[in-house]
Amino acid sequence: MKEKILEVNHLMFAYDRNHQTLKDISIAIYQQEKIAVLGANGAGKTTFFLNLNGVREPTSGEIRYRGELIDRKNINKLRRNVGIVFQDADSQIIASTVKAEVAFGPMNMKLPRAEVEEKTMAAIREMNLEDYTARPPHYLSGGEKKRVSIADILAMDSEIMIFDEPTASLDPVNAQVLEEILDKIEEKGKTILLSTHDVDFAYRFAKRILVFCDGQLIGDGTAQEIFEDEDLLKKANLKKPVFMELYDLLKDRGKIKETTEYPKKISDFALLL
Incomplete structure (x- = not known):
């Protein structure tokens, strides 16, 4: 059994008295x-993320990091260990050079200068940004800015990494x-949460899927469990991934061998044909 890192119990959040944005979330x-x-x-996805990393404070309920109840006195523990990459990289980037941007987090953690340098350059190398260290990040392309934003949280060595619509505005290449970068982050033992409207990407990437609707958590299961639930998909205004629809079509026409798990890649289909 994997170790529990973060626990949310009966989380409620409202931006104003007239509308509850998150409603009794437990996970x-x-x-x-x-x-x-x-x-x-x-649906509440971004607000949920902002509560998870301490940017927003729950109206009621609790968040525990490694069993410790988070409150105003120890909120920085949550902010250090739960990093977030926002959909709009420009809203996150503040420094005048790429190196200064990536170093900002470790410096704020009041680490020794040598450790700041080590973490900064390791993150820059990981994101293949060595040739950009002295360049102003605001003048980079969308994909390059996204890599800088990811380097920001890599340098802080956050245990949980959150990505809000990471593929938004990116071209296919x-x-x-980005998917390859996410795989490398997972290999380092990190926990990854990401929001997306791309159900095909979610199906390929995720081992677990959470579904939000009108501030409520209405689905929590494996990708196959979630995407086989027609009523859930309809309620959340989602659709089945293309590979699942293609498999069902080929299976119904007797063109493919039946399996207990839906294929996720072309190579999976090749094995079934």
Whole structure:
């Protein structure tokens, strides 16, 4: 059994008195999980993320990090260990050079200068940004800015890494590069949560899927469990991934061998044909 890292109990959050944005969310997140968070715009995904990393404070309920109840006195523990990459990289980037941007987090953690340098350059190398260290990040391309934003949280060595719509505005090549980066992050033992509207990406990537609708968590299961639930998909305004629809079509026509698990890659289909 993997170790529980983050626990949310009866989380409620409201931006104003007239509308509850998050409604009684309870969930446990474990070490090295790959979780996709799905739901329509306004379902509460981003607000949920902002509560998880301490940018927002719950109206009621509790968040525990490794068993410790998080409150205003120890909120920085949550912020150090739960990093977030926002959908709009420009809203996250603040420094005048790429190196200064990546070093910002470790410096704020008041680490020794040598350790700041070591963590900064390791993250820059990981994201293949060595040739960009002295360049102003605001003038980089969308894909390059995304890599800088990821380097930001890599340098802080966050245990949980959150990505809010990571493939938004990326072309297909850079989206593929991002998927490869996410795989490398998982190999380092990190826990990854990401929100996306791309159900095909979520199906390929996630071992667990959370579904939000109108501020409520209405689905929590494996990718296959979630995407086989027609009623859930309809309620959340989601659709089946293309590979699942293609498999069902070929199976119904007797063109493919039946299996207990849906294929996720072309190579999986090749084995069944």
